[in-house]
Amino acid sequence: MTKINPALIGFDIDGVVADTGSAFIRIVNEEYGINSITLDDITSFEVVDCLDVDQGIIEEVFARLLDEPLATGLQPMKDAISVLHRFAEEAHLTFITARPHGEPIARWLKHFLQPAAFEKIRLVAMGAHDNKTSYIKDMGLKYFVDDRLQTCQMLAREGIKPLVYNQPWNKNGHGLPTVNDWRSIHALCFD
Ligand SMILES: [Mg+2]
Known part of the structure; x- marks a missing residue:
């Protein structure tokens, strides 16, 4: 493949x-x-x-x-950081979130990512759940990993290939491609 x-x-x-x-x-x-x-x-x-x-x-x-994501002890998903470091060797790291403010989560990313990888980030805090497609297209992306099923379904309708990150809240019968974890994201992109 x-x-x-x-x-x-x-x-x-x-x-x-x-x-x-x-x-x-x-x-x-x-x-x-x-x-x-x-x-x-x-x-x-x-x-x-x-x-x-x-x-x-x-x-x-x-x-x-x-x-205050750092103060709450919010952790990265298993293997996320090591796989993001691998991505950063090849390309920008693009994050598009519905969070209203970018700065707290940028500090969180800076805490966990190596400086060289953090320098590669592009972060959009939209402040809303809908209309992710236009940001994704502006960033020149074709694929997007998200856990919100409605977002993934909208992306699919609007010409982006969504990957549903499997979570208990997005499992109800959809025909979209899924990923279980960051090892499978890695496997989709690297040999
Ligand atoms: Mg999400």
Whole structure:
């Protein structure tokens, strides 16, 4: 199979590069004493729709993950950083996120990436979930890895090849290509 050119692929951040789901579960456990939920319970991207957790708590935790990702202890997904270092040897690292502010997550990326790889990043914080396609096309990309099914379906309709990063909240019957982890992203792009 032909490998994907590393210059043509971009990445969402939360749920793809950053293990935001696990951080959410850990924070509600450690700081709100809610220990009854697991990652598999998050069956909807709209967390409030699938968890029996007070909406105020959910909003507070997500606000912290957005505003101070380093302080919350948000971790990269397994193998994400080493694979991104490999990508950075070949091309820019392009991240397009719905996060409202780029700076906190840029600091987070800077913390985990080697300086030479961090220099290769292009980061767009859109502040909205929709309309990712235009940013992706502006960046000259043809492939995009995202965990939000609606986003991936929209990309597919608009001429971008989405790769759905498998998560408990995006598993309901779609025909789009998926990736399970960063080893499979690596395998799609490198020998
Ligand atoms: Mg995401």
